Amino acid sequence: MKPEIVRASGGPLGDDVRSDLNVSYEPGLAALAVEVKSRVDFLYAEAIAAAVRRVAGAMSVTTGSLRVDDRGALDWVILARVECCLRRAGYGGDPVLPEPSPEVAAPRRRERLRRSRLYIPGNQPKLMLSAGLYEADGIILDLEDSVPPAEKDAARLLVRNALLAMDWGGAERMVRINQGALGHLDLAAIAGRNVHTVLLPKVEDADRVRAVATELRRLEGGAEAPFLMPILESPRGIFDAAAIAAADPLVVALTLGLEDLSAELGAPRTAEGWESFLARQTTVYAARAAGVQPIASVFSDLQDEEGLATYVRRERDLGFDGIGCIHPRQIAVVHREMTPAKAQVERAVKVVRAAREAEARGLGAVAVGSKMVDPPVVKQAFRTVALAVAGGLLDPNWEETER
Amino acid sequence: MSSTLERNAAGRLVPTEVNGREQVPYTGVGGHRPSGRKAAPRVATCIDFPDDGDKRTASLTEALEQVGLGDGMVVSTHHHLRNGDTVGNAVFDAAAAMGRRDLMWFPSASFPVHDKQIRHLEAGVLHHIEGSMNGPLGDYCTQGRMRGLGVLRSHGGRWQAIQDGEVHIDVAVIAAPTADAFGNANGVRGPAACGLLGFALADSIYAEKVIVVTDNLVPFPCLPWQIQGNNVDRVVVVDSIGDPSQIVSGTTRVTQSPDRLRIAELAARFCAAAGIMHQGFSFQAGAGGTTLAFAIYLRDLMRAAGVTARFARGGSNKYMVEMLKEGLVECILDGQTFDLDGVASMRDDRRHQDTSPFTSYNFHGKGNFASMIDVAVLGATEVDLKFNGNVVTHSDGRLLHGIGGWQNCLAARCTMLLVPSFRDRIPVIVDRVTTLCGPGELIDVVVTERGIAVNPRRQDLLDAVHGSGLPIRPIQDLKAELDRLCGVPASPRCSEQPVAVVKWVDGSIIDTVWRVG
Numbered sequence: 001m002k003p004e005i006v007r008a009s010g011g012p013l014g015d016d017v018r019s020d021l022n023v024s025y026e027p028g029l030a031a032l033a034v035e036v037k038s039r040v041d042f043l044y045a046e047a048i049a050a051a052v053r054r055v056a057g058a059m060s061v062t063t064g065s066l067r068v069d070d071r072g073a074l075d076w077v078i079l080a081r082v083e084c085c086l087r088r089a090g091y092g093g094d095p096v097l098p099e100p101s102p103e104v105a106a107p108r109r110r111e112r113l114r115r116s117r118l119y120i121p122g123n124q125p126k127l128m129l130s131a132g133l134y135e136a137d138g139i140i141l142d143l144e145d146s147v148p149p150a151e152k153d154a155a156r157l158l159v160r161n162a163l164l165a166m167d168w169g170g171a172e173r174m175v176r177i178n179q180g181a182l183g184h185l186d187l188a189a190i191a192g193r194n195v196h197t198v199l200l201p202k203v204e205d206a207d208r209v210r211a212v213a214t215e216l217r218r219l220e221g222g223a224e225a226p227f228l229m230p231i232l233e234s235p236r237g238i239f240d241a242a243a244i245a246a247a248d249p250l251v252v253a254l255t256l257g258l259e260d261l262s263a264e265l266g267a268p269r270t271a272e273g274w275e276s277f278l279a280r281q282t283t284v285y286a287a288r289a290a291g292v293q294p295i296a297s298v299f300s301d302l303q304d305e306e307g308l309a310t311y312v313r314r315e316r317d318l319g320f321d322g323i324g325c326i327h328p329r330q331i332a333v334v335h336r337e338m339t340p341a342k343a344q345v346e347r348a349v350k351v352v353r354a355a356r357e358a359e360a361r362g363l364g365a366v367a368v369g370s371k372m373v374d375p376p377v378v379k380q381a382f383r384t385v386a387l388a389v390a391g392g393l394l395d396p397n398w399e400e401t402e403r
Numbered sequence: 404m405s406s407t408l409e410r411n412a413a414g415r416l417v418p419t420e421v422n423g424r425e426q427v428p429y430t431g432v433g434g435h436r437p438s439g440r441k442a443a444p445r446v447a448t449c450i451d452f453p454d455d456g457d458k459r460t461a462s463l464t465e466a467l468e469q470v471g472l473g474d475g476m477v478v479s480t481h482h483h484l485r486n487g488d489t490v491g492n493a494v495f496d497a498a499a500a501m502g503r504r505d506l507m508w509f510p511s512a513s514f515p516v517h518d519k520q521i522r523h524l525e526a527g528v529l530h531h532i533e534g535s536m537n538g539p540l541g542d543y544c545t546q547g548r549m550r551g552l553g554v555l556r557s558h559g560g561r562w563q564a565i566q567d568g569e570v571h572i573d574v575a576v577i578a579a580p581t582a583d584a585f586g587n588a589n590g591v592r593g594p595a596a597c598g599l600l601g602f603a604l605a606d607s608i609y610a611e612k613v614i615v616v617t618d619n620l621v622p623f624p625c626l627p628w629q630i631q632g633n634n635v636d637r638v639v640v641v642d643s644i645g646d647p648s649q650i651v652s653g654t655t656r657v658t659q660s661p662d663r664l665r666i667a668e669l670a671a672r673f674c675a676a677a678g679i680m681h682q683g684f685s686f687q688a689g690a691g692g693t694t695l696a697f698a699i700y701l702r703d704l705m706r707a708a709g710v711t712a713r714f715a716r717g718g719s720n721k722y723m724v725e726m727l728k729e730g731l732v733e734c735i736l737d738g739q740t741f742d743l744d745g746v747a748s749m750r751d752d753r754r755h756q757d758t759s760p761f762t763s764y765n766f767h768g769k770g771n772f773a774s775m776i777d778v779a780v781l782g783a784t785e786v787d788l789k790f791n792g793n794v795v796t797h798s799d800g801r802l803l804h805g806i807g808g809w810q811n812c813l814a815a816r817c818t819m820l821l822v823p824s825f826r827d828r829i830p831v832i833v834d835r836v837t838t839l840c841g842p843g844e845l846i847d848v849v850v851t852e853r854g855i856a857v858n859p860r861r862q863d864l865l866d867a868v869h870g871s872g873l874p875i876r877p878i879q880d881l882k883a884e885l886d887r888l889c890g891v892p893a894s895p896r897c898s899e900q901p902v903a904v905v906k907w908v909d910g911s912i913i914d915t916v917w918r919v920g
Contacts, residue, residue, distance in 0.1 A: 018827060040828045042799040043892035072827020075890055101887070129888075130662050133852055328661040392872070 005064070008088035010154050011081045013069060019126035021070040021078060023052075023085040028064040032056055038070035051075055051096075055082040059093035075099075076165035077125040080157040087153065095157070100194075103167040108196035108227060110252050112172065113137045113390050114293055114322040115338040116331045119176075121146035122155030125162065132168030134328040135335070137390075140174040143186050144201050152182060156189045163193040172196045174229070184215060191219035195226045197252065202260065203230035204237045206247035213248040225250055229295070233257035234264050238279045241286035254287040255295035255324070256280065271307065273314070284319035298324035305333055312337035339391025340384050348388070349398070351381035356399075408901075408915075413791075413839055417912040418901050422507075422531065422551045424569070426904070429913040432842055437910055441767070442568035444611045456585040456623055458638045463616060464497045466637040467574065470612035472498060475505045475530070476573035479610065481603040482512035483578070483590060483739065487649030490578035490616050492519050493641075499528045507551070509570060510534040511561060511602035512805045516649070524549060533570065534561075535795075535805020536903075544902050545801045547918035553802070553903030555795055555916075557810040558602065558738075559764025559771070560906050565605045566767045569910055575606035575613045577630060578644045582617035586635025587628035590740075591750035593619030595645040598719075598740025598749050600629045601759030607634045618644045629757060651742050657699065658692030662852040666821050667693050669873065670780055670850045671700035676871035677864050679778045679817055680710055687716035687779040687812055688723070693821050694780050698722050705731050716763065716776060719745035719755070727754060736772060738763055738808065764811035766908050771811075779815035783822050785836045788878055790843030790858045792820060793836035795905060798829050800837055800897045800919040810908050813845035817864065824851040830885040830892060832856075832878060837895070839914040840905055854881055 009024035021038075034056070036048050048070055056066060066082070073081070076098035083095050117138035120127045123146075131139045141162060147155040159175060176199035177186035187198070200212055209230055216225040228250045232238050238261070245254045258269055258276050267275035280296070287294035296315035299308045312323055312334050323334045340348070350368050355378050358366045366373045373381075388394040406420035411428035419426055427435055452458065460466040472478070478498070480491040491510060498506060504527050508520065511534065518539045523529040531551025536544045544553045556564060564570040579588035580595040590597045595618060607613050607630045615630065616639045625632075658664060674680045680701065688698040699722055705711065711730060717723050717737040721744040726732040734754045740746050748755045763772045773779075784803060785793040792813075797803045812818065822831045831851070847864060849856040856878035857865050868875060903916040 042895045044828055044890065046893060047890050072829070074828060074888060130665075130852055133665060134661065329664070 003090040003092075005090045008085050008090075010085045010088060017071040019072050019074065019077070019129060020124075021068055021073040021081050023081045024067045025085050025089045026065045026067075027089070030063060032062055033065040035065065035067045036070065037068065038072075040070070040072050047075070048078060051078045052082050054096045055079055055086065058096045059083070059086050059091045061086055061091055064089075073125065074129070074165070076161040077158065080125075080161045081154070084154045084157050095160075098161050098165040100164050101167040103169075106170065106173075108172070108224075110227065113386060114172065114253055114295055115387070115390070116323060116325050116334040117172070117174065117295070118325045118328060118331060119146065119298070122159045122175075123147050123151045125158055128162045128166055132166070132171055134331045135169070136171055136325060136328075136331045137322065138172035138174050138197070139168050140176050140199060142176045144176050144178050152178065156186055160189045160193050163190060163195055174199060176201060176231075183212070187212065187215055187219060191216060191226075192223065197227040197229055199229045199231055199255075201231050201257070202233040202237065203244055204234055205240050206243040209244055209247035209251060213250045216250070227252040229253045229255055231255050231257050232279070232283060233260040235261070235279075238282050241282050242289055245286045245290035245292055251290070251292050253293040253295050253321075254283055254290070256283045256297050258297040259300070280315070280318055280320075288319065293321040294319060295322045296320040296324070298326050299330065300326060302327050302329070305329075308333050309337050335391055338387060339393055340387050342393065344384055345388040345393055348381040348384035349394070351378055352385050353399075355381070406901075411912065413842065413913060415839055415914045417904060417915050418552070421554060421904055421912070422533075427911040429907050429911040432844060435907075435909040435911045437563075437567040437767070439567070441566050442571060442609060444609060456632070458586055458632075458635060459584050460637045460639055463493055463576075463614070463639050463641070464501060466614045466639050467494070467497055467501065470574055470614060470636050472501065472503055472574055474503055475507075476503075477507045477509050477571060479509040479511075479572045479575045479606045481577060481600070481606070482510060482514060483597045483600055483602055484595060484645040484650050485597070486514040486516045487595070487645035487647060488514065488516060488578060489643060489645050490576060491517050493616075494576045495520060495523045495528055499523055499526065504528060505530040508532045508534065509572060511558065512807065513537065513540055515539075535807070536802050537804060541802030545916065545919045547898075547900055547902050549902065552901060553916065554906060555806055555903060556906045557764065557806045557908055558760040558808045559766055559773070559811040560806070560908050560910065562605045562760045562764065563766040563908065563910055564906070565609045566765070567910065572606055572610035573612065575603065575610035577603040577607060577613065577615050579615045579617040579630065580644070581619045581621055581625055582615050582630075582638060583621055583623040583625035583632065584638055585623050585625075586613070586615045586630070586632030586638050587623070587625040588615050588617065588630040588632075588635075589625060589627050590629060591627070591746060592621075593617070595619070595643070595647055595650055596743075596746050597650050598746045599737065599757035599759075601738060601757060603630060604759040604761060607631065612636045614639060616641055616644055618642060651740065651746060656692060657696050660692075662823060663693045664696055665852045666823065666850050667696035668700045669852075669855055670697050670819055670821050670848075671704055672871075672873060673819070673848060673850065673855060673868060674701060674778055675704045675708065676873055677817070677867040680704060680708065682710050683713045684710070684777040685712055685714045685716070685775065687776050687815065689718040689781070691782055693782065695720065695722065697780050697821065698726075702726055702731060716758075716772065716779075717741075717745065719748065721745070724748040724755070727752065736763070760808070760811070764808055764908075766910070771814075773808075773811045774814040774816075776812075776815040778817045778819060779812040780819045780821050781809055781812055783820045783831070783841075785831055785833050786820055786822060786846070786849050786878075787833050787836045787843070788882060790846040790849065790856075790878070791836050791839050792841040792843075792846050793838045794840045796838040796916060798833070798837055798892070799895050800917060802903065802916060806840060806905070810841055813841050817847045817861075818845060819848040819850055820846060821850050824853045824881060824885055825889050828889045830882070830889050832882045832885055833892075834882075838905060838916055842913075849878060849881075851881060853884060856881055
């Protein structure tokens with residue numbers, strides 16, 4: 001049976017809206033009418049109308065009227081908003097996907113710096129346009145907490161299109177999906193769309209990780225499935241941390257959400273953080289035991305730069321490899337504080353040189369001077385050197401230039 | 404108008420006649436050299452004025468009557484009270500009540516508060532405006548509803564036009580935050596204190612008749628006198644010349660936009676990397692959100708490098724004043740004050756000098772400060788692949804901003820445009836600017852959030868920042884990215900009817916604004 005076609009709309013309205021649009025659909029018997037009102041109509045009226053008609057065509061919409069109130073949205077945003085409106089109206093059919101940006105096919109990497117990850121609400125395309133400029137190691141398009149329940153469908157399409165159309169430089173391309181059944185709809189929308197890593201909220205057992213991994217492998221067919229980063233946000237999750245971190249080879253990092261955890265604990269989050277000390281240490285231990293990266297929670301006071309710096313130093317010293325960021329201005333602070341001290345870098349450089357020499361000579365053991373260096377220390381030295389390069393403390397070509 | 408159009412040296416079609424005056428099409432930077440003697444008002448004698456120096460007149464209307472305001476005259480007012488100004492409107496309300504017609508308004512700039520002049524344009528009190536027109540006034544002009552052509556000049560160009568006789572002011576009305584009955588006036592005291600009166604200085608010297616309007620009369624002598632009473636015909640005391648909350652903002656707002664902060668930071672880092680920020684250097688920064696942020700980033704870099712500036716050109720504000728107090732800047736040469744900290748500093752600190760477009764920008768001066776500045780940071784609505792800049796029109800051809808000191812500042816040793824790469828969906832880097840305001844040969848660096856483009860003419864700058872880690876990119880590369888991101892824009896359609904002209908700093912016409920809609 002054909003679903004009933006109803007009146008529908010979506011997208012923000014108002015004079016202060018930028019880089020977004022509102023779309024509304026009115027069912028009717030007459031041939032499809034498209035009406036475009038736009039701040040940028042003198043340059044893009046035809047382009048906007050063409051985008052609207054392409055989506056309508058692909059979804060076999062031949063009657064009724066579509067009205068667009070555009071505030072300078074880019075093409076991929078228009079495609080997503082029109083598609084969302086028509087799906088809400090009851091239409092099915094294939095989406096019109098945006099032209100892929102040439103750079104988006106950047107390969108994913110298991111081992112990479114994950115010092116900072118910038119959260120962007122999935123239903124705010126305006127914030128996605130420049131997300132790549134702030135040099136965060138990762139960009140997370142969020143479908144979960146920052147998106148209200150009534151906007152989940154819109155955010156899913158916007159995130160899918162952003163993953164195709166937007167170039168964020170070398171940043172890891174991440175999506176935080178919803179919990180439960182909604183999360184599976186999210187996975188279906190983003191699989192195969194240049195997503196490097198999927199964040200799973202409120203994971204409480206290893207089965208959840210395995211279920212998502214299986215689903216992703218199925219959706220991807222033969223292609224490589226995205227990596228996973230489970231988020232521990234409950235006491236139960238913390239007590240299963242080791243199993244969760246080791247649940248599937250796709251897991252590359254383990255992180256925790258202190259806001260939700262504090263709420264469940266009944267222990268408000270404090271600057272000192274004693275209420276979450278066990279959770280944070282457990283996350284680090286579980287991640288290291290499974291050979292994945294431990295990543296710390298976000299710091300939510302945007303104005304308090306000094307507080308953020310203190311927080312980053314503390315989490316770094318607990319063993320965390322990275323911090324969540326909720327505003328671009330936090331990124332530089334995080335990178336600065338994650339950069340190791342100069343003396344530490346000098347030591348690490350010596351160890352890395354010794355390791356390279358040992359390798360060249362086919363020796364199993366690494367020695368600096370007369371002192372043997374254990375393999376975990378060598379591994380840590382490589383990490384320190386990578387952090388120093390990323391933090392600007394060491395020239396990327398240091399091995400050739402600094403001798 | 405029977406004027407014909409001619410293609411100028413920049414390839415732009417410009418009218419050969421504007422408001423009944425023959426014009427010189429732009430001939431290139433340094434190409435035009437007006438000659439002859441400076442214009443001057445008629446000789447005055449002190450015996451025509453009261454010995455006790457009291458030139459007070461009961462009302463503005465009476466003063467306008469006494470100085471002989473007649474139909475078709477040129478009347479000037481000034482923008483130092485910005486959007487708080489009430490005098491600009493009051494003058495034409497009075498002229499309307501007097502039954503005057505066909506006046507030309509010659510403001511140093513107009514603000515949204517002056518939208519009321521549309522009534523006087525409609526009613527025939529005003530014939531046309533030669534000055535910046537934005538918002539509804541800009542739309543009125545761009546829609547071709549004004550009887551004469553708009554003429555847009557830079558602050559320096561306004562002084563040039565007055566001095567070489569292109570514009571002869573019949574009556575100048577100067578709003579004065581503090582004045583004495585003789586006509587000495589300043590902007591550093593009084594309820595409407597705005598800092599300085601530099602934009603009215605030329606008018607006070609060259610206008611046929613000068614009226615000072617104040618709401619803060621002090622006994623003679625008014626010290627300091629930024630306007631000399633010896634040039635003033637009448638003094639009018641009113642209850643209020645303006646709304647202080649709209650004149651200077653209590654707090655200066657730094658942009659919160661991450662993109663704009665990034666632009667500002669990149670620009671400051673460029674200055675450091677290129678060696679522009681050297682001991683004893685000079686800079687100009689305005690009070691726009693992005694340029695303000697630039698000054699703050701620059702301050703931090705100066706502190707870190709232990710470098711101080713010999714002078715800074717303002718638009719002064721709290722941050723610049725803090726730099727003066729901290730010793731990071733040795734003096735401020737101030738063209739306008741943007742907040743009360745700036746006003747207080749100008750009043751109390753000898754190192755904070757008020758200036759005028761004569762000292763800073765004038766084409767007919769024996770030199771001016773603009774070319775002595777190491778770096779000037781400016782905004783723009785569009786920049787094209789040849790680094791030409793537009794600052795007056797939106798990409799749809801509508802008037803959006805006045806020129807202000809923008810054209811004059813291009814004379815700096817390094818001119819940087821700080822612009823977002825696109826606004827809404829509209830690329831700021833384009834093939835060809837809608838309206839040419841500044842020739843690309845004078846624009847050295849374009850800083851966007853997506854990268855920095857250096858004019859290939861400035862190989863020295865390119866060499867200096869090589870290896871700095873700054874995102875230096877060819878401007879074509881930036882444009883290609885924008886076209887991919889935004890979609891290639893269609894060409895907007897303009898009419899073939901001129902509604903305004905843009906003057907270059909020497910008085911020649913660099914481009915035309917065409918009717919839209």
